[in-house]
Amino acid sequence: MNITIPELSLVVLIGASGAGKSTFARKHFQPFEVLSSDFCRGLVSNDENSQPASGDAFDVLHYIAAKRLAAGKLTVIDATNVQPEDRKNLLQMAKQYHCFAVAIVFDLPEELCHERNQQRSNRNFGYHVVRRHTQMLRRSLHGLEKEGFRYVYTLKSVEEITSVEIERQPLWNNKKHEHGPFDIIGDIHGCCDELEVLLQQLGYVREEGNQEEVSTLSPSSLWNSPTYYHPEGRKVVFLGDLVDRGPRILDTVKLVRNMVAAGTAFCVCGNHEHKFLRKLRGKNVRITHGLQQSIDEMEALPDAVRKPYSQELAEFLDSLISHYVLDDGRLVVAHAGLKAEMQGRGSGAVREFAMYGETTGEIDEFGLPVRYNWAGDYRGEALVVYGHTPVPEAEWLNNTIDIDTGCVYGGKLTALRYPEKELVSVPAARVYREPVKPLGDNNITRTAQQELDDVLNIEDVLGKRIINTKLQPNITIRAENAIAALEIMSRFAANPKWLIYLPPTMSPVETSSASGYLEHPTQAFAYYQTQGITEVVCEEKHMGSRAVVVICRDVAAAETRFGVVDEGIGICYTRTGRRFFDDPALEAQVLTRVNAALTQSNFWEQFNTDWVCLDCELMPWSAKAQALLRGQYAPVGVSSNLALNDAVTLLKQASVRGVDVATQLTHYQQRAEMASQYVTAYRRYCWKVNDIADLKLAPFHILATEGTVHTDKNHLWHMEQVAKIAHSDPALLLATAYKVIDLTDPSSQAEGVHWWSEMTQAGGEGMVVKPMQFIVKGSRGIVQPAVKCRGQEYLRIIYGPEYSALENLQRLRQRGLSLKRSLAMREFALGVEALERFVTQTPLRRVHECVFGILALESEPIDPRL
Secondary structure, three states: OEEEEEOOEEEEEEEOOOOOHHHHHHHHOOHHHEEEHHHHHHHHHOOOOOHHHHHHHHHHHHHHHHHHHHOOOOEEEEOOOOOHHHHHHHHHHHHHOOOEEEEEEEOOOHHHHHHHHHOOOOOOOOHHHHHHHHHHHHHHHHHHHHHOOOEEEEEOOHHHHHHOEEEEEOOOOEEOOOOOOEEEEOOOOOOHHHHHHHHHHOOOEEEOOOOOOOOOOOHHHHOOOOEEEOOOOOEEEEOOOOOOOOOOHHHHHHHHHHHHHHOOEEEEOOHHHHHHHHHHOOOOOOOOOOHHHHHHHHHOOOHHHHHHHHHHHHHHHHHOEOEEEEHHHOEEEEOOOOOHHHOOOOOHHHHHHHHHOOEEEEEOOOOOEEEOOHHHHOOOOOEEEEOOOOOOOOOEEOOEEEOOOOHHHOOEEEEEEEOOOEEEEEEOOOOOOOOOOOOOOOOOOOOHHHHHOOOOOHHHOOOOEEEOOOOOOOEEEOHHHHHHHHHHHHHOOOOHHHOOOOOOOOEEOOOOOOOOOOOOHHHHHHHHHHOOOOEEEEEEEOOOEEEEEEEEOOHHHHHHHHOOOOOOOEEEEOOOOOEOOOOHHHHHHHHHHHHHHHHHOOHHHHHOOOEEEEEEEEEOOHHHHHHHHHHHHHHHHHHHHHHHHHHHHHHHHHHHOOOOOHHHHHHHHHHHHHHHHHHHHHHOOOOOOOOHHHOEEEEEEEEEEOOEEHHHOOHHHHHHHHHHHHHOOOOOEOOOOEEEEEOOOHHHHHHHHHHHHHHHHOOOOEEEEEEOOOOOEEOOEEOOOOEEEEOHHHHHHHHOOOOOOHHHHHHHOOOOOHHHHHHHHHHHHHHHHHHHHHHOOOOHHHHHHHHHHHHHHOOOOOOOOO
């Protein structure tokens, strides 16, 4: 006996105790698919036969079943299920998760069931139990379909049970094996002229139908119209609403039907097809919304063929299903769209939503129902393409797009090319029908996504999260770190729409064993050599503050691309997302100067962009670190100098009086010298900022422009490009000094060490060593994108005045870098992912998932001196 069940269904085994349900389940289903009431009793009570534990056991069973069905997993319920009230909860669950309910009934003689129970040591109950089960089962047999089971299979003998073979049938909407590429076309409404032009524009070739003359018209001959195919194997997906309103309704249906029959197209059912089908079948429907045009074309057919042709047309319309899931679940197409929890499911509610969408219950001033903006709440992974509601322009909203651009109303017929995500449109030849409601305002500068992104949802960032990036999968953000990041973001951060990137932290080089050094270039070169890298770029490390500059060509570009209104042409912000400048006027001056330099260097034209994101260092350090200087560094310097110099003076006086304090005097003189070096070290990086003339901005990465993240270019390219920009305004912009080192050449390495030594001895902070390629993947994942090698005197600022004392240096050499390096790579991967998502026009919440993740990771307990 063959039993066919849908691939996504709730299978309910129904039968008396001892009927063989558990044995059947073990034979035909995977272990994780079967939920046994006996096993759940054992979970909650350690006794599978404990009847007092049944309530809790079924709570557990229902909870797990709900989770499985929500995840789209076939689930089998192994319990007696002989009472209607037991099945009621299960049927409600199947309805809630839009799954088919399947009943497999074991209608065996009660004597056989009792005999089996007698042979089982853990089934110590009387004959009356099986008799009661059997009686309740047989009272239910004829009403299972009415209860809500879509499929009912009754097994009446051991032989039938033994011979069962179960076949899992894919749902009709499951086209995951179809990978495209596709051309998805919105609502046509009989605009066949525009459809034919659009197909040709998309590269489809017209293929004539059977043109043999026939003496009399027949239904079959009416289908002999041209069809289309694509030489490269692309397929069309029609989003429904082929009929009503337009001038060539039956021609449109013929073309679509023939392409579907030829395997060059798919088509889903629209609400207009659904209503037209009911009319064809003689139902009483209201003749509104353009249905009359479809009726008129049918009535114009010759009497001899109208009825049989109507039957064939009804068969075609009836074959159209609610939606398709394509390309391994990455793409969903439905006439009116589809929520994530409905995709790939089969129920009346799914079909209703796919054809009609969802309304709020209100009526607008035009007498039309107010549609609920389901796309605004959409959080699914699949891209959803739909129509139904005409819009002036197709635009993205939360990974969904409405491509019904109102061709029949004089708009245009639009197709979305997938996976390219390119829109192709053909303007309507004329207005075929005046819309009841205007399509919309074409002068709106902000997109629907930007309007929605005005308010971000706290649920998108709170709690433990796991973020997948292209460079590093499964980056975990702890709940406690997310709370800290939320505090910073909500209280101090700039407008989130500007925050498309946060710079990652950077690991120092391995600890050096060279005398007097904690860090040395030799370790940086050695690290990259072990990773198989032969060429690195050494860049001067400016003693400033990290700054990200996002700047647009003009105010209009800022509003169009970022959805930011009345905030100028850009922003300069810190690595924690706060505005760099407290003075808006000073920030505006800096941005204006940078914009002018970009314009003068022909940047906008060269990169074909209206915006750019630059990774920079802004000097002096004191411009942003005044509080740190006044609250930490200066007090340490002043108190150390005062105390140690006084101690040296007193020890000298004691020595003059003949007291032997030579050892102590030498020790304190060394400490006083280190304190003086400490003050000298931090003063090098501080100068007073009165106006823009006192600032220096050193860009070192062109991170992203419109449509492109520039991590595919090497660091030499970045250095050369930012030098061109800096050349246009040398008073403000500083080109970073750099040197290319060949790691296979010892003399080149020595040259790099010498360059670092000269720079640090002259008061420089140090250098950053990077592999030539922006991103390097090794056998264990991505390689450190950069390591910093700081000079001896700069490290005195970081570790304190006396860090260079031998005993302190030995202790500091025990520092561990593994956590810092792990953090650097995770933040780097998140930063690149944020940029990738932004340039591909991903919703801001998805961009901020990564940006917020970087900010959260900064709360991890790692030594901030590293």
